[in-house]
Amino acid sequence: MNYFLRRLLFMLPLTLVIVTLAFFLVRVAPGGPFDRERKPASPAVERALAEKYHLDESLISQYLRFLGLKWERTPGGSLRRAPGGLVAGDLGLSLKYRNHTVTDIILQGLPVSLTLGFLAFGFALAMGLPLGFYTAVRRGHWGDWIGSLFALLVICIPGFVIGPLLILGFALKAGWFPVGLWGAPLQAVLPMVALGLYFGGRVTRLTREGMTQALQSEYIRTARAKGASELQVLLKHALPTAVMPVVSYSGPMLADLLTGSFVVENIFQIPGIGVFMVNSSLSRDYTMVVGLVMLYAVLLLVLNLLVDLAYSLLDPRVRYE
């Protein structure tokens, strides 16, 4: 338990480092959030805009303000901490979507992305585990070839091809599902498949590898020698070790799935945060980029920790001190 506590504590400085890097890197890119095709009416307007969002201050001062550690003089002359900032749990206003705070946008979009991500995660496991298991057991037979080929295909074909193909086949031609938008259960099916297929393919490959390796190991031979039934050997002895690679892959996979996918959300016009992940950096929405990077970092770190925890539960040989 001690080990996990230490890991948890270590996450804090690590997140801070990541967020700091994001903060400065996004400001290095040319152009700013308020650069447009049309210049503001006058330099005074431009200045006022920069002042409103504190973009006229030095980078260090902006950084302190972002952390919430900036002290400034009030009009009355007394010193006070600038309101907001990370210490107050405030990520600030989005510089592009100026009527929303970053937190506001994340809170609206994240549940959508989470739902879609969990659905796709479930789909990937539901597809990958049985298929991987089957292809490993039928290794060298037709079933293996067809299953493995399918897994390889869905890994290789990118989402921006699979998505439109699914829409064409199942929405426009067959009319079974809506072409996009979010809200009704039927609307979630195609995006779930489009997002989950790739990961399903990866899980298939990992399960097959794990299973094949497990089936060749000594303890399986021992189990067979002791007279365990084939089903028992496969399910009770081989499978738990075989899924280890899948478990360790699950952390990054979940983090990827849960933070939304730009491609899938764009194709199906789903109001998640995946679209913001890409667009915020293109539009130099500094506050949004930093907020999203932080979200992604925390998710990734937490999920990896959970994976390690799952390891120790699944494999008796693994112990954390």
Added chain:
Amino acid sequence: MALLILGLFVFTSCQPQRRADLIILNGPEIETLDPQVLTGQADGRVSGALFEGLSRFDAVTGRGVPGWAERWDVSPNGRSYTFHLRTNATFSTGEPITADDFVWSWRHAADPLTAADYSGFFFYVKGGRELVTGASTNFASLGIRARDRHTVEVDLTNPTPFFIDLCAMRIMAVVPRWTIEKYGDQWVRADPLPCSGAFQLMSWRPNDRIRVRKNPRYWDAATVQLERVDFLSGDSPTTSLNLLLTGEVDVLIERNLIPLELNDVLLKRPDFHTFSYLGTYFIRFNVTRKPFDDVRVRKAISLVLDKRRIVERITRLGERPASALTPPGTGGYNPPPGLGDNASSATNATDYAAARAVNIVEAKRLLAQAGYPDGTGFPSFTYMFNAGGGGGSRTHEQIGVEFQSMLREHLVLQMELRPVEWKTYLSEMSLLNYDIIRGSWIGDYQDPTTFLDCFLGDSGNNRTGWRNPTYDGLLDQAAATPDPKKRFELLRQAETLLTLDEVPIIPVYNYTGLYAFDPQRVGGIHTNLTDEHPIWAMYRKR
């Protein structure tokens, strides 16, 4: 786990129960609803449904017609307007709209601290330039007064024939003073939001949809037929098309929402509508860099650009090759002939080929005269354009490739293409950190000055380094000229200087707008130059 997913699903799917009367796919998520600071067209469409000023846009012509002011008088010198407000005017929340509200709204919009990009419109109002540029902070000096509760008087710097059009602009709308004083910059998030337009805000889910419903207190509520309207955000052209074809949305309001690859097929359908649009695609030279400081070089390059080929092979929406910056017919103005105009105006293939040949010979001559016969000794240079990001089309890149091959073929010039992403493109253009760069301009109102003002020496939109006192002088002179005919003549002289004599830019083509809706089901959407489609005029047929 299953419960969690179910719970999340229920949580995220709390959609409006009833389908709106009209669903408009509005383009990218809007940046703000604040009519005073918004800049995007998508923002303007929603905000325009919620806020209105002294005038509003006519659905057919896109020109200013009576809004909250039911009529106005203009002084003989064209410099003073007296607006008579409707006496029963109120916001959607019931508070009265008076002349004082207009005075306050305009002062607030012109205040540099409001940071309204479009506050340049107040340059036309007396004292506006001083306020907007920060030279004065005396708000009483802005030429707008309340004579009484229902009368607004406005003084202009110059006779401005398009002033009523300006009054219909979003930034000139009347806004609720008490809400702004209470909530500051975030006033549009007030609930309920006091609206002065035909609709009022119901809900706003970022990146999803904005729902508005009819404002029963709107002065023209009797005409408004739609009870509820949804504005969906989305910027994938293929998805937009799918949503339209399956009836999930009723109107695709923007050209960028329609996949250009399918132009040939889509344009034949009855639900796709094209129209001349008040915008011009052009190419900027950086005249501060050698050899583009030489007008002969600029002219030579300009002459070999085959504009007709670009509109026929690449854009394919029926765009008009442009010889001048201002599109023909802008507020009754006809632009002067430009460089290489003989080719643009040719009516048959033979004439066209002949005109092109003449232009190319002339281009070669000019280039040789400038000291680069057949391109010898010409330094290498780049053509910059924005590419990639957010589902955009590849038009700029395709035009760049054509341009490159035309220069190589006719002038033996080696031009490198340099695609950059949007913000880099803007920043490099502003810093004059380019050789040649693509550009475009969409006019705000139906008058040539909305285009020509860009190339004033001190205009932030110039971005070529070109500065010509005669040009600036002609525009100043035109602004002070009350006679419309004389005024247009002066503007034509200025434009001749820009696109025939000095050529800091090459006009390429005038835009064609495109939008889609089924005319059997939806009515009240008309084509006009400024692409103004007021929601109050739209209705469902079935």
